[in-house]
Amino acid sequence: MEHYERLGKIGEGTSGVVYKARDRRTGETVAIKRLRAGAGIGDAFDETFRREVRCLEACRGHPCLVELLAAHRDPAGGGTGAFLVMEHAGRSLSEVMRQDYLAERRPFPEAEARRVMRRLLEGVSAMHSRGLLHRDLKPDNVLLDGRGGVKICDFGLSRAADNGTGGAPYTPGVATLWYRAPELILGSGDYDAGVDTWALGCIMAELLAGGAPLFPGRSEMDQLNRVFDTLGMQDMPSWPGFVRLPRAGSPLCRRGRPPSRLRELFPALSAAGFDVLAGLLACRPDRRLTAADALHYPWFADAAGAAPEALPDQPRASCCAVGFAAGVAGVAEAILA
Numbered sequence: 001m002e003h004y005e006r007l008g009k010i011g012e013g014t015s016g017v018v019y020k021a022r023d024r025r026t027g028e029t030v031a032i033k034r035l036r037a038g039a040g041i042g043d044a045f046d047e048t049f050r051r052e053v054r055c056l057e058a059c060r061g062h063p064c065l066v067e068l069l070a071a072h073r074d075p076a077g078g079g080t081g082a083f084l085v086m087e088h089a090g091r092s093l094s095e096v097m098r099q100d101y102l103a104e105r106r107p108f109p110e111a112e113a114r115r116v117m118r119r120l121l122e123g124v125s126a127m128h129s130r131g132l133l134h135r136d137l138k139p140d141n142v143l144l145d146g147r148g149g150v151k152i153c154d155f156g157l158s159r160a161a162d163n164g165t166g167g168a169p170y171t172p173g174v175a176t177l178w179y180r181a182p183e184l185i186l187g188s189g190d191y192d193a194g195v196d197t198w199a200l201g202c203i204m205a206e207l208l209a210g211g212a213p214l215f216p217g218r219s220e221m222d223q224l225n226r227v228f229d230t231l232g233m234q235d236m237p238s239w240p241g242f243v244r245l246p247r248a249g250s251p252l253c254r255r256g257r258p259p260s261r262l263r264e265l266f267p268a269l270s271a272a273g274f275d276v277l278a279g280l281l282a283c284r285p286d287r288r289l290t291a292a293d294a295l296h297y298p299w300f301a302d303a304a305g306a307a308p309e310a311l312p313d314q315p316r317a318s319c320c321a322v323g324f325a326a327g328v329a330g331v332a333e334a335i336l337a
């Protein structure tokens with residue numbers, strides 16, 4: 001690691017710490033993720049490290065997926081840690097939304113949200129076509145380089161999809177709560193790429209709301225309650241996979257719900273934009289849009305995907321109704337069976 005000069009900490013998560021650094025040989029600015037040995041002991045750590053490296057390698061060269069430059073075992077501490085050296089891909093979307101939009105109560109213009117969503121869908125579609133699930137998409141893991149580039153990072157929870165080959169069940173405890181698909185909360189162990197497109201729907205809503213999360217749940221049950229109160233759950237029980245969900249018998253699934261009020265939350269969003277949002281946020285996984293299909297929707301047809309000349313300084317009419325998060329019914333009292 002002597003080749004790298006550490007410039008400062010960028011972020012810290014469950015699996016490690018990420019630093020900004022300079023490659024002394026090239027002068028290039030890079031991001032170094034130091035994986036904690038606590039992310040798994042012995043073989044488990046090795047597997048976590050190898051999995052992240054394998055996914056990053058499989059995604060190499062895609063403009064919307066962060067580039068791995070090198071991977072090293074950490075000689076300090078008896079080789080119990082590891083480093084990933086990546087391109088430094090900019091500020092996270094959560095930071096941009098918080099500092100540039102939420103703090104100033106500025107909504108993201110729809111055209112800019114569309115541009116970011118196009119890039120995210122392209123990156124996720126490329127992962128899915130390589131047989132990979134990301135499983136932790138959220139604004140923290142989306143990077144904006146300030147020149148129009150958008151990249152997905154953090155492949156720490158990624159894994160190869162079984163594609164119906166009957167491998168071991170997947171763990172349902174993936175994805176950060178606010179971006180976790182309903183079938184995951186209901187305990188599904190055989191989910192698919194829909195868990196990623198659900199998360200993209202949550203990110204799209206958050207963009208359009210200028211940084212206010214759509215479903216800021218405080219617990220798994222509160223999360224599910226917010227989802228069903230906003231989107232309804234009329235068609236969920238008719239999904240053939242529903243009865244197999246370990247938590248399908250939960251009182252939360254039996255409670256009557258009004259129909260979806262998603263449209264009311266985004267009154268100014270164009271009809272074409274709403275089709276994408278509603279398609280990504282379909283509660284039934286088999287009716288949820290795939291990333292590849294979403295890219296063919298008319299919302300993207302008239303947009304070249306180029307960065308806008310400049311983001312407007314003046315506040316614009318918001319696509320979303322003010323204070324939508326506050327309007328969602330409160331914490332679920334129901335305890336899962």
Ligand SMILES: Nc1ncnc2c1ncn2[C@@H]1O[C@H](COP(=O)(O)OP(=O)(O)OP(=O)(O)O)[C@@H](O)[C@H]1O
Binds near residue numbers: 091
């Ligand atoms: N290549 C990169 N360029 C710039 N910033 C990055 C890069 N990789 C990661 N980051 C920033 O560092 C943060 C933490 O990295 P990462 O998500 O990989 O760690 P983690 O331990 O898996 O986090 P979490 O537990 O939140 O999933 C990211 O959310 C992102 O904002």
